[in-house]
Amino acid sequence: MKLGCCYYPEHWPEEMWAEDARRMAEMGLSLVRIGEFAWSRIEQEPGRFDWDWLDRAVEVLANAGLKIIMGTPTATPPKWLVDQMPDMVAIDEQGCPRGFGSRRHYCFSHEGYRAEAARITNAMAERYGKHPAIAMWQTDNEFGCHDTVLSFSKSAAARFRKWLAARYGDVSALNTAWGNVFWSMEYRDFDEIDPPNLTVTEANPAHWLDYRRFASDEVASFNAAQVAILREHSPDRDITHNFMGFFTEFDHYDVGRDLDVATWDSYPLGFLEQFWFSTQEKAEYLRQGHPDIAAFHHDLYRGCSNGRWGVMEQQPGPVNWARFNPAPLPGMVALWTLEAMAHGAEFVSYFRWRQAPFAQEQMHAGLLRPDSIDASGADDARTAADAIERLGSQETAGAPVALVFSYEAAWVCGIQPQGQSFRYLELIYEWYSAARRLGLDIDIVSPDADLGGYAMVLVPTLPITPAGFVAKLKALDCPVLIGPRSGSKTKSFCIPDGLAPGELRKLIDLTVTRVESLRDGINEKAGSGAIERWREDIASILIPEIEADDGSGVVFKSENIRYLAAWPDRELLKGLLERMAKDGRVEMSPLPKGLRLRRTVSHVFVFNYSQAPIDISSFCGSKELVLGSINLPPAGVAAWRR
Numbered sequence: 001m002k003l004g005c006c007y008y009p010e011h012w013p014e015e016m017w018a019e020d021a022r023r024m025a026e027m028g029l030s031l032v033r034i035g036e037f038a039w040s041r042i043e044q045e046p047g048r049f050d051w052d053w054l055d056r057a058v059e060v061l062a063n064a065g066l067k068i069i070m071g072t073p074t075a076t077p078p079k080w081l082v083d084q085m086p087d088m089v090a091i092d093e094q095g096c097p098r099g100f101g102s103r104r105h106y107c108f109s110h111e112g113y114r115a116e117a118a119r120i121t122n123a124m125a126e127r128y129g130k131h132p133a134i135a136m137w138q139t140d141n142e143f144g145c146h147d148t149v150l151s152f153s154k155s156a157a158a159r160f161r162k163w164l165a166a167r168y169g170d171v172s173a174l175n176t177a178w179g180n181v182f183w184s185m186e187y188r189d190f191d192e193i194d195p196p197n198l199t200v201t202e203a204n205p206a207h208w209l210d211y212r213r214f215a216s217d218e219v220a221s222f223n224a225a226q227v228a229i230l231r232e233h234s235p236d237r238d239i240t241h242n243f244m245g246f247f248t249e250f251d252h253y254d255v256g257r258d259l260d261v262a263t264w265d266s267y268p269l270g271f272l273e274q275f276w277f278s279t280q281e282k283a284e285y286l287r288q289g290h291p292d293i294a295a296f297h298h299d300l301y302r303g304c305s306n307g308r309w310g311v312m313e314q315q316p317g318p319v320n321w322a323r324f325n326p327a328p329l330p331g332m333v334a335l336w337t338l339e340a341m342a343h344g345a346e347f348v349s350y351f352r353w354r355q356a357p358f359a360q361e362q363m364h365a366g367l368l369r370p371d372s373i374d375a376s377g378a379d380d381a382r383t384a385a386d387a388i389e390r391l392g393s394q395e396t397a398g399a400p401v402a403l404v405f406s407y408e409a410a411w412v413c414g415i416q417p418q419g420q421s422f423r424y425l426e427l428i429y430e431w432y433s434a435a436r437r438l439g440l441d442i443d444i445v446s447p448d449a450d451l452g453g454y455a456m457v458l459v460p461t462l463p464i465t466p467a468g469f470v471a472k473l474k475a476l477d478c479p480v481l482i483g484p485r486s487g488s489k490t491k492s493f494c495i496p497d498g499l500a501p502g503e504l505r506k507l508i509d510l511t512v513t514r515v516e517s518l519r520d521g522i523n524e525k526a527g528s529g530a531i532e533r534w535r536e537d538i539a540s541i542l543i544p545e546i547e548a549d550d551g552s553g554v555v556f557k558s559e560n561i562r563y564l565a566a567w568p569d570r571e572l573l574k575g576l577l578e579r580m581a582k583d584g585r586v587e588m589s590p591l592p593k594g595l596r597l598r599r600t601v602s603h604v605f606v607f608n609y610s611q612a613p614i615d616i617s618s619f620c621g622s623k624e625l626v627l628g629s630i631n632l633p634p635a636g637v638a639a640w641r642r
Contacts (some may be wrong), residue, residue, distance in 0.1 A: 001347060001348065001388055001394065002031050002346065002347040002348075003027075003029045003337070003348055003350075003381060004029050004030065004031025004348070005029055005351070005353040006034075006313060007024075007032045007352070007353045008034070008038075008352070008353075008356075009053070009057035009060075010041045010057075011356060014056065016372075020353065021060050021066060024353065025064050025066060027367070027378060027385065028381060028389075029350075031067050031136075032061050032353075033069040033071060033138060033312065034054075034061075034069070034070060034071065035070050035071045036071025036072070036073055036075060036138060036141045037073060037075065037141070038054070038073050039077060039120060040076070040078040040079070042123075043078065058131060058134075059133075062131075062132070067133060068131075068135060068136075069135060069312075069349070070134050070136075071137070071138040071140075071141060072124060072137070072138070072140055072230075073124075075142070076103045076104075076105075076141075077113070077116070082099075085110070085112045085116075087110065087153065087154065087155065088107060088110045088112060088113040089107060090105070090107040090108075091151055091153040091156075092147070093150065093152060093197045093198075095197070095198055098151075103141075104142075104145055104148045106148075108149070108151065108156075108218040108219055109153065109155040109156040109218050110155040114222065114225065117225070118226070121229045121230065125137075125232070125234050126233050128234070129230070129234030129235075135237065135238070136237055136238045137237055137240070138263075139227060139241045141242060142243075142244050142265065143241065144244070144250055149216070149250050150212070151215070152198075156215075156218075160211065160214050163217065164214075167210070171188065171190055174187065175187060178204055178207060179204070179492075195211055205493045206493040206494070209408075209415060209492075209493045212249075212411040212415075213411075215250065216407070220251070220255050220258070227239050227258045227259070238260040240259055240262065240310070241262070241263070242264060242313060243255075243262065243301055243304070244264065245265065245266065245267065245271050245293070246275055246425055248410035248424070248425065253407070253448070255304075256304035259305045261305055261310055262301040262304040262309045262310075263311060263312035264311060264312065265313035265351070266294055266297065266313065266314050266315060266336065267313070267315040267319055268288070268289025268293045268294050268315060269286075269289050269326055269328060270315065270319045270321060270322040270325070272285055272286075272289050272290050272293060273322040273323050273325075275425075276423060276426050277290055284611065285594075287327060287328055287329040287332065288328070288329055288332055288610075288611075288634070288635065289332075289336075289609070290433075290609075291433075291436070291596045291609035292433040292436050292596070294336055294339055295343060295596065295598070296429060296433075296444070298311075298339070298343035298344070299399075299432075299444045300405060302344055302443075302444075303405075303445050303446065303449070307344070309346065310340075310347040311347070313349060314340075315333070316328075317366070317376060317377050318363070318364075320361055320363035330380075331380060331633075332380070332635045333350075333376075333377045333380035334384040334387070334637070335609075335635050335636070337380070338388075338605065339596075339598065339605070339637075341394055342394065342605040342639075344394070352366040352367070353367055353368060354367070354368040354369075365377065387627055390626070391603065394600040394601070394602065394603065395601040395602070397599045397600050399440075399441040399442050399443040399454075400441065400455040400456060401441065401443070401454065401455070401457075401586070402443050402445050402451055402454040403431060403435070403442050403443070403445070403460070404445060404446070404447055404458065404462065405428060405445065405446065406462055408464055409461055409462050409464070410424040412489055415493075418517050418534075419518070419534060421533050422485075422534055424461065427567065428461075430570070430573065431460045432444070434577055435577055436591075437590070438578065438581065438591070439588055439589025439590060439597045440586065441599055447462065447466045448466070451472055451473070451476060452476070454476075454478055455584040455585070455586045456480075456481075456577075456580050456584050457473070457476060457479070457480045458480075458481050458483075459480070459482045459483060461483045461485045462486045462487070463485050463489045464491055465503045465504060470503045470506050473561070474507060476560065478584050479560050479579075479580040479583045479584045480560055480561050481562045481580060482504060482507075482562065482564065484534055484564060484565055484566055484567060485500070485534075486501050486504055486563075487503060487505070488502070489502075498511070499511050499512055500512035501563070507558070508542070508557075508558040509558065510539065510540035510563060512536045512537070512565070513537045513538070513539050514536070515537075518531075518532060518533050518534065520533075523569060524549065525548065525549045526566070526572055527546040527575060528571050528572060528575040529568060529570065529571030529574070530568075530569045530572060531548060531554060531566035532566075532568075535548075535554075536565040537552065537565075538552070538556065542557070544556055545557045546572075562576070562580070589619060592610075593610060594608060594610025594612075595607070595609070595610065595616070600642075601642075603640065603641055603642060604639065605637065606619060606620075606628075606637070606638050608632045608633065608635065608636045608637075610634060613633050613636075614632050615632075616630055616632050617630050620638070623641065625638055627639040
């Protein structure tokens with residue numbers, strides 16, 4: 001695995017570049033990402049390109065033996081372009097323009113901006129496409145960051161109407177699919193249809209779902225246009241895009257099909273602070289991040305691009321954008337780096353090389369302080385580089401568990417949650433985390449993936465059952481667990497004939513007759529644990545495998561298929577996964593709190609996310625450690641040969 005960093009030569013005096021490049025190489029870095037925000041320096045006036053400074057930067061980095069990941073600068077269109085096309089900016093859900101003055105101030109649907117994005121991409125690809133130092137291209141930067149996937153502009157409305165016409169053919173078919181007879185919402189023509197914002201109350205959920213599908217397709221086609229240009233002018237170079245954490249606003253599988261390598265931006269401490277984790281977890285993992293945040297995304301994005309993936313931005317110190325921004329525990333940056341390697345990363349790139357003393361990110365740490373003195377992350381980068389050298393190449397081992405992840409399912413649950421605490425990402429994450437606490441390796445896969453060869457399959461929820469999915473599950477003989485709300489909607493967001501779970505009834509004979517959402521703090525005992533947030537009433541001839549205290553069925557089993565009719569707490573979920581692992585003859589290694597494990601083909605890695613040392617002798621036995629110690633300290637990593 002290679003190490004790298006994100007560098008902005010345009011931010012620093014040119015006389016610093018060579019020394020920066022030398023220090024990067026000395027630190028063990030071999031990749032440098034540049035260019036993704038540099039449009040205003042590349043093209044200061046319309047059509048007047050200044051390549052000289054970027055040419056020199058590329059040469060300086062190449063002369064130090066560094067390879068370059070070149071970014072297309074379309075995330076930050078310059079002011080002169082916005083002035084030329086004021087309507088190119090996105091419009092938010094309240095009808096306000098997302099104006100110039102930061103970044104991502106464009107609408108994916110604006111035809112003029114699409115042409116300009118293609119033009120600057122073409123110019124960069126022609127200039128640097130065959131340069132020997134260019135190892136990879138990154139399209140744009142963090143598609144959708146700052147809530148910019150959904151735009152409600154005139155451009156988006158026009159393209160949405162064309163999208164609908166292509167999907168439905170006739171507006172009467174759309175009216176039927178959406179159920180527009182309700183509240184007299186019927187349309188006479190596609191040209192009458194607007195985006196689903198600014199309605200008096202809730203817009204039609206089918207309208208919202210199609211708008212989210214459309215917006216996701218806009219991101220994918222915007223990316224595909226850049227990829228086509230880069231492939232033409234820069235053959236044999238990999239192409240990537242840097243996805244974000246806990247982000248479901250577009251379908252990453254669709255974008256990933258056009259990429260060679262999927263990458264993501266890893267900020268474990270920021271994500272711990274910003275998302276649903278409890279106050280206790282935020283205190284326990286304050287300087288480490290929750291033990292499954294990084295791994296969850298490693299496994300998710302490994303499944304988005306045929307198994308090739310990396311970390312484009314790794315947090316090296318305190319960030320600037322969360323509600324609170326603690327510093328990583330000493331050694332934690334090295335742990336995150338080596339954990340990425342254990343999950344199969346091709347590279348980890350730290351964001352950023354030097355902390356900027358100006359503008360919006362001046363409080364975001366880098367490997368260097370603003371005065372160019374090493375920050376603590378620099379020592380961790382050297383530690384990681386040394387460990388990578390000693391461990392050698394790693395190949396991802398086959399995982400016994402598949403967890404099915406659907407972006408469309410996230411949209412459905414978000415559009416009509418029915419209970420404010422029914423969060424798709426949290427449900428998926430809890431199932432993933434439960435399997436990890438049992439020492440299991442997991443592949444996160446799309447509903448389209450081949451599920452053959454797995455010893456366990458987990459489907460936390462899949463409200464819309466894709467064509468062929470039921471047949472795919474029926475062909476399996478391994479244990480399968482299907483979670484609540486699965487099969488509860490048709491593709492046009494209606495309750496299916498015969499009620500939920502719709503087509504899934506071919507796998508397990510039951511009917512969901514009623515659902516209810518439970519307010520926070522309500523827990524109803526069931527089996528070894530409890531149910532919370534959501535429960536379903538089930539009619540079935542099957543005898544429940546697990547019942548609630550009131551006698552209602554919670555888990556039903558038919559041959560190898562189980563249906564879980566509630567949101568389980570951690571104890572109930574743990575017990576279920578243990579039953580499944582025994583059924584599937586999957587070896588478990590239940591882990592103490594804060595410890596996590598990952599296997600490669602050649603090694604077993606363990607990672608200590610806790611605040612205290614952990615004795616790992618029961619896991620490694622008599623094996624000789626090639627990294628770390630038996631009494632593994634906080635932020636410690638140990639490894640032994642399999």
